[in-house]
Amino acid sequence: MKIIVVGCGKVGAALTAQLSREGHDIAVIDVDNGVVTDISNNYDVLGLVGNGASHAVQVEAGIESADLLVAATDSDELNLLCCLIAKKAGGCNTIARVRNPVYNGEIDFIKEELGLSLTVNPEMAAATEAARVLRFPSAVQIETFAKGKVEIMKVRIPEESVLDGCPLSQIHKRTGTEVLICTVERGEHVEIPHGATILKAGDVISVVASKQNTRDFVARIGLKSRRVRDCMIVGGGKIAFYLAQQLLETGIRVKIIEKDRDRCEELATLLPRATIINADAANQSILMEEGIRECESFVTLTGMDEENLFLSLFAQECSKAKVITKVDRLDFDEIIKRLDLGTLLHPKNITADNILRYVRALQNSIGSNVESLYKIIENKVEALEFKIQSDSPVLGVPLSQLKVKPNVLIACISCGGRIIIPNGNSTIHEGDSVIVVTSHLGFRDIGDILQ
Amino acid sequence: MNYSIIRRILGIVIQFTGAFLALPACCGLFYGEKQAIVYAVLAVLYFVIGKIISSIKSTNQAYYAREGLVIVGLSWIVISILGAIPLVITKDIPSFTDALFETVSGFTTTGSSILSDVEALSHTGLFWRSFTHWVGGMGVIVFILAVLPMTGGYNMNLMRAESPGPTVGKLVPRMKDTAKILYTIYFGITVTEIIVLIIAGMPLFDALCISFGSAGTGGFGVRNDSCGGYSSLIQSIITVFILMFGVNFNAYFFIIRKKIGEVFKMSELKGYFGVVAFSIITITINIRGMFPSLYQAFHHAAFQVASIITTTGFATADFDQWPQYSRALLVTIMFIGACAGSTGGGMKVSRIMIMFKTVYREIKKYLHPRAVTNVTMDGKTMDRSTIHSVSVYLTTYMLLFSLSVMAITLFESYDLETVFTSVACTFNNIGPGLSKVGPTCNFSIMSAPTKYILMFDMLAGRLELYPMLMLLTPAVWKNR
Numbered sequence: 001m002k003i004i005v006v007g008c009g010k011v012g013a014a015l016t017a018q019l020s021r022e023g024h025d026i027a028v029i030d031v032d033n034g035v036v037t038d039i040s041n042n043y044d045v046l047g048l049v050g051n052g053a054s055h056a057v058q059v060e061a062g063i064e065s066a067d068l069l070v071a072a073t074d075s076d077e078l079n080l081l082c083c084l085i086a087k088k089a090g091g092c093n094t095i096a097r098v099r100n101p102v103y104n105g106e107i108d109f110i111k112e113e114l115g116l117s118l119t120v121n122p123e124m125a126a127a128t129e130a131a132r133v134l135r136f137p138s139a140v141q142i143e144t145f146a147k148g149k150v151e152i153m154k155v156r157i158p159e160e161s162v163l164d165g166c167p168l169s170q171i172h173k174r175t176g177t178e179v180l181i182c183t184v185e186r187g188e189h190v191e192i193p194h195g196a197t198i199l200k201a202g203d204v205i206s207v208v209a210s211k212q213n214t215r216d217f218v219a220r221i222g223l224k225s226r227r228v229r230d231c232m233i234v235g236g237g238k239i240a241f242y243l244a245q246q247l248l249e250t251g252i253r254v255k256i257i258e259k260d261r262d263r264c265e266e267l268a269t270l271l272p273r274a275t276i277i278n279a280d281a282a283n284q285s286i287l288m289e290e291g292i293r294e295c296e297s298f299v300t301l302t303g304m305d306e307e308n309l310f311l312s313l314f315a316q317e318c319s320k321a322k323v324i325t326k327v328d329r330l331d332f333d334e335i336i337k338r339l340d341l342g343t344l345l346h347p348k349n350i351t352a353d354n355i356l357r358y359v360r361a362l363q364n365s366i367g368s369n370v371e372s373l374y375k376i377i378e379n380k381v382e383a384l385e386f387k388i389q390s391d392s393p394v395l396g397v398p399l400s401q402l403k404v405k406p407n408v409l410i411a412c413i414s415c416g417g418r419i420i421i422p423n424g425n426s427t428i429h430e431g432d433s434v435i436v437v438t439s440h441l442g443f444r445d446i447g448d449i450l451q
Numbered sequence: 452m453n454y455s456i457i458r459r460i461l462g463i464v465i466q467f468t469g470a471f472l473a474l475p476a477c478c479g480l481f482y483g484e485k486q487a488i489v490y491a492v493l494a495v496l497y498f499v500i501g502k503i504i505s506s507i508k509s510t511n512q513a514y515y516a517r518e519g520l521v522i523v524g525l526s527w528i529v530i531s532i533l534g535a536i537p538l539v540i541t542k543d544i545p546s547f548t549d550a551l552f553e554t555v556s557g558f559t560t561t562g563s564s565i566l567s568d569v570e571a572l573s574h575t576g577l578f579w580r581s582f583t584h585w586v587g588g589m590g591v592i593v594f595i596l597a598v599l600p601m602t603g604g605y606n607m608n609l610m611r612a613e614s615p616g617p618t619v620g621k622l623v624p625r626m627k628d629t630a631k632i633l634y635t636i637y638f639g640i641t642v643t644e645i646i647v648l649i650i651a652g653m654p655l656f657d658a659l660c661i662s663f664g665s666a667g668t669g670g671f672g673v674r675n676d677s678c679g680g681y682s683s684l685i686q687s688i689i690t691v692f693i694l695m696f697g698v699n700f701n702a703y704f705f706i707i708r709k710k711i712g713e714v715f716k717m718s719e720l721k722g723y724f725g726v727v728a729f730s731i732i733t734i735t736i737n738i739r740g741m742f743p744s745l746y747q748a749f750h751h752a753a754f755q756v757a758s759i760i761t762t763t764g765f766a767t768a769d770f771d772q773w774p775q776y777s778r779a780l781l782v783t784i785m786f787i788g789a790c791a792g793s794t795g796g797g798m799k800v801s802r803i804m805i806m807f808k809t810v811y812r813e814i815k816k817y818l819h820p821r822a823v824t825n826v827t828m829d830g831k832t833m834d835r836s837t838i839h840s841v842s843v844y845l846t847t848y849m850l851l852f853s854l855s856v857m858a859i860t861l862f863e864s865y866d867l868e869t870v871f872t873s874v875a876c877t878f879n880n881i882g883p884g885l886s887k888v889g890p891t892c893n894f895s896i897m898s899a900p901t902k903y904i905l906m907f908d909m910l911a912g913r914l915e916l917y918p919m920l921m922l923l924t925p926a927v928w929k930n931r
Contacts, residue, residue: 025624025625027624040607040621041608049831
């Protein structure tokens with residue numbers, strides 16, 4: 001597809017990297033010459049310097065034949081203008097980043113009236129992600145498929161769990177639940193397991209199951225499945241606001257620690273039910289005073305990655321809280337993952353993934369059938385949901401007889417609202433939603449899983 | 452330094468050299484020459500060796516600007532050596548130094564020759580000599596990028612190292628497609644020229660070789676008098692086509708995309724044609740007395756100017772005999788060269804224009820010391836770093852130029868005009884110079900060390916200095 005990305009900030013760059021890896025024709029526009037030079041040196045894309053809302057610049061980027069324009073500059077208004085002009089000039093699909101909480105309340109109206117295909121709000125998306133984790137604290141990550149009926153969840157196997165030393169084929173017997181384990185991460189090593197794989201304590205596994213089954217499974221393997229009752233948030237930015245809002249709605253007590261006095265006042269007005277503390281959280285005694293030892297969850301959302309890392313390390317050290325760490329800018333994934341930081345939150349990746357999911361869905365009309373996409377392990381393993389069409393080559397053939405590529409796992413079939421964890425005798429029917437876990441990136445159609 | 456990727460890409464380059472050699476082999480078979488066998492055997496040999504070298508998996512796929520420059524520099528040396536071997540074996544040019552000079556001159560589209568009797572060569576050898584122009588004109592690496600599926604965004608580092616001009620503009624988002632478009636345009640115009648020349652009455656073999664020579668703005672002819680013996684119609688056709696190959700290929704891309712308006716906005720084109728028109732008119736006036744009619748004078752002035760400014764180097768008249776003004780002007784436009792993004796050499800019109808504008812800005816600064824002024828090209832403000840790199844480029848250019856002249860005077864006792872223009876015409880990839888290296892003479896008078904210096908100059912000129920200078924920088928070869 002031909003895609004134009006306006007604005008090469010964090011989200012723009014993450015998105016460009018991802019899209020160019022998938023082989024799309026990309027033009028990027030930014031006002032900053034240095035940024036454009038950088039990005040066109042690193043990726044095979046066309047770089048243009050200019051104002052993305054200018055018609056002439058858009059034409060130069062090829063708006064007339066473009067399929068999609070993504071506006072991700074730091075100004076909401078400019079993004080909306082870019083999309084409006086693109087819509088008029090090229091009639092393409094448009095995605096705008098709109099992050100101001102003022103617009104957020106009326107986002108549906110804006111989307112409808114301005115003819116946007118999608119709006120993304122990185123802070124909102126990050127907050128939603130964090131809230132989901134807090135509602136279900138034993139999971140490292142959790143994602144839903146098939147309209148929320150199926151969950152794919154990453155958990156770390158605790159010490160002395162029934163799963164320690166359990167071969168995969170025995171899982172059903174030992175836990176009494178219908179689940180499917182689709183990846184096993186052991187340190188650096190990642191694999192899509194088979195029946196003989198033996199699990200160990202400390203492995204991070206991703207599990208596909210229906211909602212009820214995931215709850216049972218978590219309880220059986222000895223993890224807490226109860227949601228947290230309170231949450232301490234450090235840093236009072238936009239993500240903190242959205243997160244507090246969502247947590248308060250579900251009855252979780254929220255305490256926000258923020259340095260800036262004025263921002264505290266603002267938050268106190270916006271979130272009357274939350275406790276707002278005006279203090280610098282880099283001070284240990286403040287954290288102790290506010291009860292870091294007793295809190296059930298601890299989220300670091302300051303603007304400084306380094307500060308977030310240290311706060312989270314400290315929290316892991318002195319409390320039993322579920323910890324979430326925001327990492328925005330630092331580009332040392334492998335190293336950061338090795339630290340004990342609880343769940344990592346990458347706002348730019350979450351947004352880029354949301355857009356990517358839309359791009360894949362957009363290809364639907366041009367030959368792809370991906371309903372949704374979830375990266376289980378960044379750049380290595382992903383889970384895709386396909387809607388099965390009547391002409392699909394996999395129809396009606398028992399799975400054991402399909403010639404499936406190696407490292408492809410059919411994880412789940414959703415058949416008219418019924419969730420089936422498939423075995424060799426299962427068959428796929430028209431209209432089913434099938435979830436496929438694979439280490440081949442960039443599948444477009446269910447047919448791609450075949451050899 | 453990622454040596455494994457350098458090895459892999461060099462392997463691919465060797466493979467392609469084999470593929471290129473297959474063409475003169477076919478040509479030789481057509482004429483029933485036994486030289487064809489040598490070319491065919493070498494083609495297979497290179498292909499197999501290249502295949503073996505490139506099939507060893509490289510451990511690390513990532514490479515950056517420095518590897519890009521080194522790969523390009525080494526590739527050009529490797530293809531020149533490989534290309535010289537068949538000429539030596541077939542005894543077309545028995546001396547290795549001479550054969551290497553001839554192929555370097557071919558690939559860099561210089562067209563300087565050491566042969567005094569071109570017509571004595573076999574058809575196979577002549578064809579190969581001219582074909583190297585065609586390959587070298589647009590670039591070997593660009594060709595490989597266009598046909599091979601290579602992964603990742605790293606290839607930009609190769610493209611940037613090989614294509615001429617102060618900035619590399621992509622035509623379309625993907626580099627592979629850009630390379631394909633460039634070669635399609637290149638191929639299209641070449642074929643058109645071949646057809647037009649045949650219609651105008653040129654023999655097929657000459658039409659092929661002359662077209663290759665003008666497409667790459669090379670300048671190897673197939674006759675001893677270069678283009679002097681062809682009819683004046685044919686000469687006019689060649690004039691038009693070499694001028695076309697000196698134009699920035701972006702212009703053709705705009706024409707294909709039906710954006711003719713954009714073409715007229717390209718200030719580099721205006722500068723290019725401005726210099727061409729000025730030179731033709733003044734030289735015509737200057738040489739009027741030497742030809743029977745005004746048209747004759749104009750005809751030869753136009754051919755020589757087009758041939759020199761695009762750095763092709765064909766000749767229809769011995770311009771060494773022309774008045775001093777014409778000779779001086781021709782040497783000046785040798786340095787200006789063709790447009791950036793064309794197949795021509797020299798400093799490039801756009802660089803000269805940027806330099807003039809920068810000088811003007813400096814003068815303005817003295818008038819209004821607090822004035823804030825920008826240098827603009829095509830209505831866009833030039834980035835400070837681009838202006839800086841253009842200045843550094845021109846300085847390096849002049850530095851290398853003077854060093855080469857000095858070095859050659861150590862080995863040769865010829866007059867300064869000969870030495871000066873021999874460096875000027877090889878460094879700028881033109882071909883013939885003045886005096887003892889003028890259009891009727893050749894470089895066989897030079898000693899071996901001089902030839903190697905000139906070969907370095909040709910490669911440095913074609914690759915825009917840095918790839919060759921990188922190879923000579925010790926720090927490059929140290930592991931970081």
